[in-house]
Amino acid sequence: MAEVSLSNVKKDFGAISIIKGIDLEIKDGEFCVFVGPSGCGKSTLLRMIAGLEDISQGALRIGGRDMTKIGPSDRGVAMVFQSYALYPHMTVGENIGFGLRMTGHEKAEIAKRTAAAAKMLQLEPLLERKPGQLSGGQRQRVAIGRAIVRNPEVFLFDEPLSNLDASLRVQMRGEISRLHQDLGATMIYVTHDQVEAMTMADKIVVLSAGRIEQVGSPLELYHRPKNLFVAGFIGSPKMNFIPVDARPHNGGIEVTLPGGATLQLAGTLAAAGKMTLGLRPEHASATGAGDAVLPAKVQLAEHLGSETLFFVSLADGTEIAVKADGLAAERPGDTMQIGFPARACHLFDADGNAVLNGDLTR
Amino acid sequence: MFPTPIQKASGPTRLAYQIALPIALVIWLFPLIGVAVTSLRPASDLAAGNYFGVPSSIAFENYASVFRDSPIGWYILNSFKVTIPTVIGAVGLSCLTGFALAVYGFRANLWVFFAFVAGNFIPFQILMVPVRDLTLKAGLYDSTLGLVLFHVAFQTGFCTLFMRNFIKGMPFALIESARVEGVSEWQIFRHIVLPLMRPAIAALSVLVFTFVWNDYFWATVLVQGQHAMPVTAGLYALNGQWVAAWHLVSAGSIVAALPPVLMFFLMQRHFIAGLTLGATKG
Ligand SMILES: Nc1ncnc2c1ncn2[C@@H]1O[C@H](COP(=O)(O)OP(=O)(O)O)[C@@H](O)[C@H]1O
Ligand SMILES: [Mg+2]
Numbered sequence: 001m002a003e004v005s006l007s008n009v010k011k012d013f014g015a016i017s018i019i020k021g022i023d024l025e026i027k028d029g030e031f032c033v034f035v036g037p038s039g040c041g042k043s044t045l046l047r048m049i050a051g052l053e054d055i056s057q058g059a060l061r062i063g064g065r066d067m068t069k070i071g072p073s074d075r076g077v078a079m080v081f082q083s084y085a086l087y088p089h090m091t092v093g094e095n096i097g098f099g100l101r102m103t104g105h106e107k108a109e110i111a112k113r114t115a116a117a118a119k120m121l122q123l124e125p126l127l128e129r130k131p132g133q134l135s136g137g138q139r140q141r142v143a144i145g146r147a148i149v150r151n152p153e154v155f156l157f158d159e160p161l162s163n164l165d166a167s168l169r170v171q172m173r174g175e176i177s178r179l180h181q182d183l184g185a186t187m188i189y190v191t192h193d194q195v196e197a198m199t200m201a202d203k204i205v206v207l208s209a210g211r212i213e214q215v216g217s218p219l220e221l222y223h224r225p226k227n228l229f230v231a232g233f234i235g236s237p238k239m240n241f242i243p244v245d246a247r248p249h250n251g252g253i254e255v256t257l258p259g260g261a262t263l264q265l266a267g268t269l270a271a272a273g274k275m276t277l278g279l280r281p282e283h284a285s286a287t288g289a290g291d292a293v294l295p296a297k298v299q300l301a302e303h304l305g306s307e308t309l310f311f312v313s314l315a316d317g318t319e320i321a322v323k324a325d326g327l328a329a330e331r332p333g334d335t336m337q338i339g340f341p342a343r344a345c346h347l348f349d350a351d352g353n354a355v356l357n358g359d360l361t362r
Numbered sequence: 363m364f365p366t367p368i369q370k371a372s373g374p375t376r377l378a379y380q381i382a383l384p385i386a387l388v389i390w391l392f393p394l395i396g397v398a399v400t401s402l403r404p405a406s407d408l409a410a411g412n413y414f415g416v417p418s419s420i421a422f423e424n425y426a427s428v429f430r431d432s433p434i435g436w437y438i439l440n441s442f443k444v445t446i447p448t449v450i451g452a453v454g455l456s457c458l459t460g461f462a463l464a465v466y467g468f469r470a471n472l473w474v475f476f477a478f479v480a481g482n483f484i485p486f487q488i489l490m491v492p493v494r495d496l497t498l499k500a501g502l503y504d505s506t507l508g509l510v511l512f513h514v515a516f517q518t519g520f521c522t523l524f525m526r527n528f529i530k531g532m533p534f535a536l537i538e539s540a541r542v543e544g545v546s547e548w549q550i551f552r553h554i555v556l557p558l559m560r561p562a563i564a565a566l567s568v569l570v571f572t573f574v575w576n577d578y579f580w581a582t583v584l585v586q587g588q589h590a591m592p593v594t595a596g597l598y599a600l601n602g603q604w605v606a607a608w609h610l611v612s613a614g615s616i617v618a619a620l621p622p623v624l625m626f627f628l629m630q631r632h633f634i635a636g637l638t639l640g641a642t643k644g
Binding site: 050051052071072073074075077078079081083085087088089098099102103146150156 | 533535536538539540541542543544545546549553554557558
């Protein structure tokens with residue numbers, strides 16, 4: 001069993017506080033992704049779990065054992081670095097077996113485990129090569145192989161795919177997911193790419209400036225973002241944010257959209273005020289179907305074949321994105337009718353916290 | 363590209379280059395060529411006043427007589443007895459100090475590092491008298507061991523600077539990755555850092571070897587007797603013995619200069635740049 005639990009974990013570099021109090025439970029066998037913009041402290045948090053950075057405050061437990069003050073070599077975790085960190089003077093086989101050799105495993109055992117890892121990652125023909133003779137994707141696989149031979153209970157990945165090109169990234173994403181299914185180990189994966197987070201995670205932890213914004217499954221974060229940050233970070237293209245006036249009305253909420261149209265939303269509101277309406281591009285209707293319809297001018301049309309992405313401006317100049325059919329014919333300069341379905345709309349108060357989340361099952 | 367490759371330069375520039383280069387080379391090598399030619403000149407040429415002309419015959423026997431008639435073989439052996447332990451000592455120590463200073467962020471790290479660097483700025487000649495007194499008191503005066511100890515002490519500062527910076531240039535993730543794998547610090551040094559330092563070790567070995575082999579100052583300050591005298595000081599002694607036998611002095615000098623050259627060619631294949639290629643993304 002290797003659940004990872006952090007309680008009020010903090011990290012300061014000198015006087016600067018980088019991790020500002022993290023409470024998190026990661027279950028045994030879970031694939032947990034830390035996601036957030038560059039510089040928010042994801043790597044630092046991961047390195048604290050690995051033992052490469054001291055924990056300034058708080059406690060870390062792995063598999064029920066207090067690891068706060070334990071060195072990296074005794075934590076029983078394996079880490080795959082963004083830069084791969086392969087030993088350049090050793091062959092692929094030596095790289096994979098190095099940790100076992102240094103920790104006193106028998107030769108036959110090392111050979112057996114190296115062979116098994118190589119087989120799993122299709123590295124068998126490359127075992128005699130040096131890292132310098134490998135492609136990026138192959139190096140990445142060696143780095144993963146080095147982690148799996150040790151049978152760790154917890155795997156840590158720090159942006160392992162960010163140095164690969166797009167198609168290889170998609171392929172490796174699948175391979176890591178498959179690895180997780182085969183090994184059943186706990187995995188913690190750091191990325192700044194929300195697509196990676198959405199496609200791989202059981203649980204996503206959205207970080208911003210050293211704090212957790214929200215923890216949840218990919219669909220929870222997509223459908224029920226707690227605040228503007230999460231709403232804007234998860235989903236591609238980004239959720240549209242439209243400034244609105246909102247007030248309680250007939251046991252529901254009435255919002256005034258740019259241009260004066262009103263939209264009735266379910267839910268309750270304590271007081272009227274300026275708020276932000278959130279609507280995902282895929283939920284806005286380019287054909288004018290919805291509970292409120294706004295005229296908009298097309299600024300840009302991206303034809304992706306399967307779909308068309310329109311960037312349109314509303315009456316007050318707010319730009320929003322709308323996903324439409326791949327055959328939609330409007331061109332820049334044309335006027336479109338954009339439909340706002342009430343059940344898909346999110347509402348955020350002036351502090352950015354969600355007052356109302358859309359509910360597509362309504 | 364800067365500077366422009368000479369093959370791409372204009373005609374006159376190229377011509378000037380082709381004329382100037384051999385001239386510069388000859389001027390540069392002139393003393394060496396002079397010594398080399400003299401070392402092959404028969405004694406009769408010198409007696410006849412043929413100092414700079416073409417030798418009347420090639421006298422390889424000069425080299426034989428240097429070894430036969432003087433203790434130069436013994437001096438060379440002494441030089442090896444001083445130089446090799448110094449190279450091993452200074453380079454070995456600085457691998458350790460460089461690793462410690464590059465990898466561990468202990469509190470006094472920078473100050474210790476500065477202390478090593480600052481040592482290089484002291485003109486060592488001013489230490490002549492205290493060092494001599496110290497060796498006398500320690501019973502190391504007039505022995506190769508004394509020379510070795512003092513050379514190691516004086517060389518380690520520069521070597522540490524060199525090694526520390528070399529290790530700092532390695533990707534630190536290599537060390538962190540090994541730590542997470544459960545590898546001990548000594549094993550990290552022995553199996554990861556040391557193999558990657560090979561080019562630095564080779565370069566430093568040649569530098570220290572050449573410097574210590576050619577040292578004349580400490581050899582005369584710390585040694586008096588023939589039994590411990592390195593070849594640099596020994597040659598000077600021969601100067602006295604062979605007052606006008608320049609052909610022999612020249613032959614002795616050439617012999618004495620050979621080991622550093624050999625050392626360079628021996629170590630050359632280890633200076634492979636980019637040994638860490640492929641460690642990281644690249
Ligand atoms: N050793 C360090 N000393 C000082 N500041 C650091 C150190 N390591 C990271 N930081 C700072 O901590 C912040 C978070 O860094 P990091 O965890 O690498 O972010 P990311 O989320 O992009 O992985 C950054 O602002 C970085 O400058
Ligand atoms: Mg990072």
